[in-house]
Each structure stands twice: as C-alpha cells, then as structure tokens.
Amino acid sequence: MSDKKESEKTKELKNKLLMDKPRVWDRLPAPEKADISHYAQLYMDFLNNSKTERKAVENLRNLASNSGSQDIVSTDRTSSRIFQVLRGKLLFLAVLGQQPMTEGIRLVTSHVDSPRLDIKPNPLYEEAGLAMLKTHYYGGVKKFQWVARSLAMVGKMFTRDGNVVDVEIGLKPEDPVLTIPDLLPHLSRKQMEQKASEFIPAENLNVVIGSLPYEDEDTTDRVKLAILELLYNKYGITEEDFIGAEIEMVPAEPARDAGLDRSLVAGYGQDDRVCAFTSATALVKISEPIHTCVAVFYDKEEIGSEGNTSAKSVALDQFLMELMQKTGINPSAKNLRKVFTAGKGLSGDVTAAVDPTYGDAYEKRNNSKIGFGIGITKYTGSGGKYMGSDANAEYASWVRRLFNDQKIMWQPAGLGKVDEGGGGTVAKYLANAGMDIIDCGPPILGMHSPLEVCAKDDIWMTHKAFKAFFES
Ligand code: MN
Ligand code: MN
Numbered sequence: 001m002s003d004k005k006e007s008e009k010t011k012e013l014k015n016k017l018l019m020d021k022p023r024v025w026d027r028l029p030a031p032e033k034a035d036i037s038h039y040a041q042l043y044m045d046f047l048n049n050s051k052t053e054r055k056a057v058e059n060l061r062n063l064a065s066n067s068g069s070q071d072i073v074s075t076d077r078t079s080s081r082i083f084q085v086l087r088g089k090l091l092f093l094a095v096l097g098q099q100p101m102t103e104g105i106r107l108v109t110s111h112v113d114s115p116r117l118d119i120k121p122n123p124l125y126e127e128a129g130l131a132m133l134k135t136h137y138y139g140g141v142k143k144f145q146w147v148a149r150s151l152a153m154v155g156k157m158f159t160r161d162g163n164v165v166d167v168e169i170g171l172k173p174e175d176p177v178l179t180i181p182d183l184l185p186h187l188s189r190k191q192m193e194q195k196a197s198e199f200i201p202a203e204n205l206n207v208v209i210g211s212l213p214y215e216d217e218d219t220t221d222r223v224k225l226a227i228l229e230l231l232y233n234k235y236g237i238t239e240e241d242f243i244g245a246e247i248e249m250v251p252a253e254p255a256r257d258a259g260l261d262r263s264l265v266a267g268y269g270q271d272d273r274v275c276a277f278t279s280a281t282a283l284v285k286i287s288e289p290i291h292t293c294v295a296v297f298y299d300k301e302e303i304g305s306e307g308n309t310s311a312k313s314v315a316l317d318q319f320l321m322e323l324m325q326k327t328g329i330n331p332s333a334k335n336l337r338k339v340f341t342a343g344k345g346l347s348g349d350v351t352a353a354v355d356p357t358y359g360d361a362y363e364k365r366n367n368s369k370i371g372f373g374i375g376i377t378k379y380t381g382s383g384g385k386y387m388g389s390d391a392n393a394e395y396a397s398w399v400r401r402l403f404n405d406q407k408i409m410w411q412p413a414g415l416g417k418v419d420e421g422g423g424g425t426v427a428k429y430l431a432n433a434g435m436d437i438i439d440c441g442p443p444i445l446g447m448h449s450p451l452e453v454c455a456k457d458d459i460w461m462t463h464k465a466f467k468a469f470f471e472s
Helices: 008-017 030-049 053-066 189-193 222-235 270-283 315-326 333-341 356-361 393-405 427-432 456-471
Strands: 081-086 090-095 106-111 116-127 130-138 151-158 164-169 206-210 246-251 256-258 264-267 293-298 344-348 374-377 410-412 436-441 443-445 452-455
Touching (some): 030 053, 030 256, 030 264, 030 270, 030 456, 053 081, 053 090, 053 151, 053 270, 053 293, 090 270, 106 270, 106 427, 106 456, 116 222, 130 222, 206 222, 264 456, 270 293, 270 344, 270 436, 270 456, 293 315, 315 333, 344 393, 344 427, 344 456, 374 456, 393 436, 427 436, 436 456, 452 456
Parallel strands (some): 106 293, 106 344
Antiparallel strands (some): 081 090, 090 293, 116 246, 130 206, 151 164, 151 246, 256 264, 264 452, 443 452
16 A cells, blocks of 8 residues: 655646546536526427427427517518528527627537438338338438337328328327337347348338228228228328328437436437527527527438538528628628638537447547536547548637636547547538537437437536527
C-alpha cells in the first residue's frame, strides 16, 4: 500500500489543467431534479403520440400554435412566431429576432423520421391459412430485432376517389396488435448457423394480419378476402389503395420509465424525436430573441436525406426567403447566402452512448456516456471522416464557450472506434450552404433498435442547451 499524498500544489495544477466532466445529477439543484421528471413525462407523451414523422410534425405544430405561432400562409402578418408544414412531414418553426436575418440566425435541426418497416405497395397475400402483409424496411435496422414483438400499423392512404384515410391500429391498449413470428428454436438449426445480417432475410419480414376465412367456402384466398372486407368496412379502402400509401409498422408498446431509479426513458423513435422535442419546447419559450431563431424538423434523414421533405431539398431556402421578405429584406440569392454564412447552427441528433457490454466497439475517451450531458460531436463520417461534417475550430470554440458560460453540461462525443463503422446526419447540408454548424445531442443506448434508451438528465440538458443557443 502506498501512503503517497498529493501536495496542494499538485491538486491546484490538476484543477487548472485537467478536464472535469462531472455527472449531470451531481451538479443539479434539487428543484431542477423535479423539473426533469415532469419534463420526461411530457416527452414520453410526445413519443407515444408521435410514432411516425407525420404524427410528430402534427404534434410539434400544435405545440407551436398553442404558443401563438402562426402559419406562414395565414393572412395575419403581425406575428413574430411563424410555422410552416410541408407535405405533412417537414416542419419549420421560427421566432423573429431583433436583428436582420442577414446578421445571422440561430438554427437547430433535428429529424422526425425513425427506422421502421414500411408496408409494400402490393402487400396482401394469403398462405397456410393466414393473411399476411409484406414489408420493406426503412433506414438502418437490424432485421432480427423486428420479429417476435408487438407492432402497430400507422399511416396515411388514399381511396380510389382521393379521400384521405388515417390508419392507426395497435396503439390503444384495447387495439389488436400485429406481429412477425420468428421460427421456433426446434427447427432453427440452419437459421442459427447463418450470419446475423442474413438469418432474417428482408423478404421474411412478413406480418400476420388475420386468420379468419370469409364465409363463402367455395371461393379462394378466403382469409385475405375477409381482411379486405374488414378494412373496407372500417376505412373504405380496397387492395389497390395500398399502392402509394404510407403505412408504417412501428413498435406498439409505449415509452416508459426505465431503471429501478426511473432515471431513463425506454422507447421507440428517440432517434431523433428527442432532439425534435427538446428543440421545439425550447423555441416556444423564446421571445424577442436578438437573432431570428429557426427550428427545422426534417424527414428522410434515415435514408440519406433524399427528396422534397429532406435536408437536401430547397425547402429551408424557401422558408428563409419568406421570412426575409416578411422582415423587409430583399430575398435575393445573395442575401440568402448571407443568412447562411452569418448564421450559426446546431445539428441536433442522438449520439452513441458507451454500452458497457460492447465496450470494444467504442473509443472510451472520445465517446459519450449516459448521464454526463449533451454530447458535442465535432465531426462525423466514416473511415477517414468520409462523407462527414467537420465543424471548424473557431465555431467549436464559440459553442463550447456558450455552453460553459450558460452552465450547460456537455461532453465530447463520437460514433465509435475509427474504422468500426460510422455515420452522419444533416449538418453537412447546412455546412455546404455556408453555415457554421456542429452536431450535438444526447447519448443513446440501442440506437435504431425498437427500444432505444436515453437518460432523463441528458434529455433535460439537451433542452437547456438548445434554449441557451436560441438566446445567444
Ligand atoms: Mn438521427
Ligand atoms: Mn438514425
């Protein structure tokens, strides 16, 4: 045993030079700890009502409307709080600032789409006495995680006459659920020898949707017919209406407190609805900011940000130009460039928390940990930072000083060991437009799984970080 004792001088030096990243819980005053559990409850309610990007957009728009935000197309032009919904799946919220937008805006992005199973355009068939639905997975999923669990069917479709039908089955406690059964272990010898990426082939992600036959014993595909009759009676839809529909199979169970200490939230879709909720609830608290504050809620992030509701679309340009016009700035291409280049952005997205069971996949000194606050990811990408977004040092320094000054507890974050995989999010598209932007968000366990886990104190700190950023 050593009886070495650090001198006061050493302690002082260490205090001065070493990074100190304490747990959020150790530094929070008692009243704020109570706020956290209330906030987490609101967050879980939001998750449970927002199982699709469309539902998330609807709920966030309602949150904004309830705080006085007005539709950009409305005739009342006096409001400084404005929203726009595009195609039901992309949302912009803004609070106009005191300074002209060309002096710089404050932009927080997040995305409201999450990995899931979409229903195929011609999904229905009958085999072995069962009516089945074929699916096509969306985003980066481990396919084996989606079998043998309760699924709900949520989305939008149109009848032949163009009438809209909102489908929602499996979310209410009294609803039936749907499921993709897995092969029994007794007959799985071949399956168990296959690689995890292959043992549930995509074409095996078939949902059981019914088993009762239509009454006429002399016809074929009686179960499929009975299910179509049931769907027609409930929604007025026919088989052809599935073509072009957007129906998603999502985990049916609600988000819940997790851990004996109730410190965590376990639930589906937290990537990235956690940043959507924390930024939207921050923005509705902002009034008369110095800079115009904008929160963007993108769709299609999980499939590479393609399409007219994605971060690669020109939708944000259009929205900003509308705001410029509204505030008396010529919405020219030159001025729009100024709005971006003078602006500051946070790309809000979850980051991989170190999972002690899979420690080997992470680089512990540079990955975030549950309970240590919002993670700042200076750069994303894979391999040699390919396809990533790398914030410049000047801007990273600005964000760090803001967070430190505003007592935001943050930690360094990254996706894992170099060459172990990688990824990125929407930051690069804003950076390409000329904006200074950096990735940040709460650490998450089980990212992209049907049951993701976040810590309530990290969620709270993310909310506080976005609020401080809007107020800067
Ligand atoms: Mn994400
Ligand atoms: Mn993701």
